[in-house]
Amino acid sequence: MAAFSCSLGRAFAAVSKPKHSLPSQINDRSSFISPSSQVPLKQSIIFRKTRSISPKTTKISCNLEASASSTSAKTFHGLCYVVGDNIDTDQIIPAEYLTLVPSNPDEYEKLGSYALIGLPSTYTTRFIEPNQMKTKYSIVIGGDNFGCGSSREHAPVALGAAGAVAVVAESYARIFFRNSVATGEIYPLESEVRICEECKTGDTVTIVLAESKLINHTTGKEYKLKPIGDAGPVIDAGGIFAYARKTGMIPSQAA
Amino acid sequence: MASSAFAPPSSSLISNTKDFGLSSAKCKRPAPRRIVSVMAPQQTQRTPATTGSVKTAMTMTEKILARASEKPSLVPGENAWVNVDILMTHDVCGPGSIGIFKREFGQNSKVWDREKVVIIPDHYIFTADERANRNVDILRDFCKEQDIKYFYDITDLSNFKVNPDYKGVCHIALAQEGHCRPGEVLLGTDSHTCTAGAFGQFATGIGNTDAGFVLGAGKILLKVPPTLRFVLDGEMPDYLLAKDLILQIIGEISVAGATYKAMEFVGSTVESLNMEERMTLCNMVVEAGGKNGVVPADSTTFKYLEGKTSLPYEPVYSDQSARFVSEYRFDVSKLEPLVAKPHSPDNRALARECKNVKIDRVYIGSCTGGKTEDFLAAAKVFLASGKKVKVPTFLVPATQKVWMDVYTMEVPGSGGKTCSQIFEEAGCDTPASPSCGACLGGPKDTYARMNEPQVCVSTTNRNFPGRMGNKEGQIYLASPYTAAASALTGYVTDPREFLQ
Helix, strand or coil, rough: CCCCCCCCCCCHHHCCCCCCCCCHHHHCCCCCCCCCCCHHHHHHHHHHCCCECCCCCCCCCEECCCCCCCCCEEEEEEEEEEEECCEEEHHCCHHCCCCCCCCCCCHHHHHHCCCCCCCCCCCCCCCCCCCCCCCCEEEEEEECCEEEECCCCCHHHHHHHHCEEEEEEEEEEEEHHHHHHHHHEEEEEEEEHHHHHHHCCCEEEEEHHCCCCCCCEEEEEEEEEECCCCCHHHHHHHCCCHHHHCCCCCCCCCC | CCCCCCCCCCCCCCCCCCCCCCCCCCCCCCCCCCCCCCCCCCCCCCCCCCCCHCCCCCCCHHHHHHHHCCCCCCCCEEEEEEECCCCEEECCCCHHHHHHHHHCCHHHCCCCCCCCEEEECCCCCCCCCCHHHHHHHHHHHHHHCCCCCECCCCCCCCCCCCCCCEEHHHHHHHHHCCCCCCCCCCEEHHHHHHHHHHHHCEEEEEEHHHHHHHHCCCCCEEEEECCCEEECCCCCCCCCHHHHHCCCCCCCCCCCCCCCHHHHHHHHHCCCCHHHHHHHHHHHHHHHCCCCEEEECCCCHHHHHCCCCCCCCCCCCCCCCCCCCEEEEEEEEHHHCCEEECCCCCEEEEEHCCCCEECEEEECCCCCCCCHHHHHHHHHHHHCCCCCCCEEEEECCCCCCHHHHHHHHCCCCCCCCEEEHHHHCCCCCCCCCCCCCCHHHCCCEEEEEEECEEEEECCCCCCCCCCCCCCCCCCEEEEEEHHHHHHHHHHCCCHHEEEE
């Protein structure tokens, strides 16, 4: 668990939103589906983020079957969408959609509907079907330098808003990685090998976060992932602000 | 293959570096407790840049961050809470950052320092897109409410000239308005914030959430990057520009070659560059994955800053025994004009080897290639040729000041003609309203947006698929010299065709 402290004085004490008004199970961003469940894929991947859009409302909806303890089994199960190297932020969310403001709930949803729309037409299977707002692929598998290019936070936000829960790439560009963690929108996981060459779009995969493992059920292969480390708890909590409040690390007055 | 004297990483001892000590710690706050990283991926196992024996020798990036975090020293890999001197945002990311700031700090919260937040609408300005226009209004409302000192507003979109406060492209405006100062920490909600490193400061791009945090707290948690050193020596040939130098470097190390690292540019060639050329160099650091770029401040820097800023500043310089991850040396006199072919900034090729590539248009603009020096360079080529362009040639000055320079500055050797006159005689499009323009596509009605699958030579910074609009568009990144030369022939062209 990261030791995260800062001397920010009274800044955070001014926050007016309710803290911890929800059961900790739901505050934790874990998927509770066990790998062996026979739940139809569509249901098992419907996992909404715990995301406070305004001080009063907290948008939560979880279609959960088995519900495990929030601190043990963290698994993501669903279909994967495979992309290549150097997927830059213009491909993840083209600039023309940046007029949408992510902190606005309606525009957040709209942003999600455009996730990965910038991929060239060589990607014949699209991340989101036409006339759909959400993706059926909860896991994106990429190659090197995922998220390179612009610093636009709209990139991880669009992926998260679309319904993705994790990206598994060989490596990341730093601003994209940082934005993913700060927003808590998706888990930016790293693979040890080039799994983008061994998985195909539509494969069923499970990620067991606690074991840093990805299982491709379609091919039967398992892959080691690099541990998410300190970034994990931040994303679990829902981003850097939520994490700082949840862990009680923000002093209520000047240190 | 571009010829360059490329030496393997050599020792890190550099001669002739000045060594300024750190200013004394301000001791305003109690020392922060030790922080463990929450931001970087585990896999970045960088070579340790220091050993016990050189604990206090630091690169200039390390020194800037140490001073800003009120610590006597820092080593790469360490995390530090860094005080921010300037936070910049624009119309695309500002509203989102403001939304997060208000959500997290409270609707009635005040920014940490109304003089350190610089808000610059520049991306989607001259458009009928209602959301884009609304985003500028959001910035205005916030600036009024917070009494933000530096807000470069625009209200009349039909004529940029009647908006006295409006500047244009944020990175150029920051420099022209004196917000870039040696030794400081400047953050911006834009990846090309690294441009400001040309002033010998730490400057990098951040997302909305980080910016929302800084708006309230005035600090940010950063991991200290190790530094790659690029030594550029030799006399700059008169057909080469800083754009060629950075394309050379990115082609060398790839789009991920500097990920999580600082890029330090030194050497006699760098010292000979003016500020705008240094900005071009640092601007594309992010295209190599770099965290920040730095050029040591010198008399060129100080002269530029005269009359622009009244705030005191103290430059810092890398220690003689500072450790660098690697050092790359280039003999600039041997380099040739380059392009980055579609679809990656590291897809380097010699301009002369692409002379059979037929093009449909040329774009000269953006923070990378739309500054006064860039237009002067393009004008030089058109002047040398005396002919007209063969393809539509779009000119988008970065800021109001650049636009005015284009219309008033005399081009050397032209007998008193301004850039604008030369452009007109060459048949270029009329210089457009200053903004980011079509560098990143933008709303569909953006001037010079690539709406068809065409081939474009551009002085901008990225050429990933769809960057300027159409997903099948082919963008060749180039210097203003190369762009102008290509406009004259209708093919990708080495500027030596006209400049020698």
